[in-house]
Amino acid sequence: MLSFDLMKTIKREGLVDLVASLCIKANLVLPKHQKEKLEWALENETSPLGKKLISQIIENYRIAEKTGLAICQDCGLAVIFLEAGRDIRIDFDIYEAINDGVAKGYGEGHLRPSVLHSCVDRTNTKTNTPAIIHTQIVDGDKIKLTVAPKGGGSENASRLAMLRPYEGRQGIMDFVVKTVRENGPSACPPVTVGIGLGGTMEECALLAKKALLEDNRSEELGNMEEEILELCNNLGFGPAGLGGKISVLDVHMLSTGCHIATMPVSVNIQCHAARKATGEM
């Protein structure tokens, strides 16, 4: 534990600029892992139309990177994962600063503001704020930020169920595959499926969102992710929902404990524009 006056103080201006640059980067440059997944889809798609559409998806992210046009016009809600090291000092309202960074990034990057004041007062805030911010306190003396813009179409395709415990592993698999079958075609497939298992209702939903940030398979759940991926890629709706083999690029699941009476399962669908950018200070 550092004494208070030796702790590193984070500068507000630097944080605002970092958030702004991550918003822009996330919307213009697709992560390397997602590019590799799309190459895999191109190789494995069997429908000629599906193959053509995947090659256009690849061409699209290349155009975005080259021209500065956003990968997708839906530049999303700014979902931000904040990891704050416990050995830093923050002497300003960090959530206000992050929102200022989002407004700056979306403005300067010519990114679409998609946030409304409320579900009822559907007027645009024009700044793409408020952002959705999830905080975790971690070891160290750094601040790490991941900006993961999330589009409305694929968010609309997401579902949560409080299943009954007797439904078991099969019940979980059935709910996930049903959600993908019913909602996948309009969520800009090939999609990624994030699954949250356990917790309370709100924690379960957050786990599904966090699962979408994973690049690697989870080991503790055995081969459920692989099994679900195979079931989903037999559904046949394929790229853009117009028919084909590759409906889903990957499946990621995160799990935590649950109450004796409950079995919460959440499915967060991510479109093929799986955007995220990470930086630290």
Place this chain on the structure above:
Amino acid sequence: MREQKLTTPVSKEILANLACGDEVLISGRIYTARDAAHKAMLKMAQEGEKLPFDPRGAIIYFAGPSPAPPGFPIGSCGPTTSSRMDPFTKTMFELGIAAQLGKGPRGKEVIQTLVDFGGVYLVALGGAGALLAEKVKKARLLAFPELGPEAVYELEVENFPAIVAIDSKGNNIFKN
């Protein structure tokens, strides 16, 4: 699968020749409208006002583009999910539109409307906003500027790629 050129405004005869699965390249003027703009236009129609554009033979594009970066007529410009516009579709065809352009499956009542009016439903590739923006040569704000990205824009497009998802006979590319 055939590839055809489609120039706006579109006549019923041309639409009758399009079949589910055909690829088309659209040139001419198309009009963007999403949920909020549809709601506003239907209110205008109810009150006997003219729409911001001539609906006869028009293609309505379900899209809310990104702001234009310097040197571009429009920002990223891909389609949004069409099924949210299902409840407005019959009235729009009654007003004379020829086709809708969006992404994803539609409800049964939309298929019936397309058959009744000889209309078609086209899809563009969702999430390909940068690629599709390159097909837009000019953009003009027509109505509802207060809606921001949900305003109605007139887009002048050249060889804008789309696929016939539901044709005027009711054949549907979506299986579910």
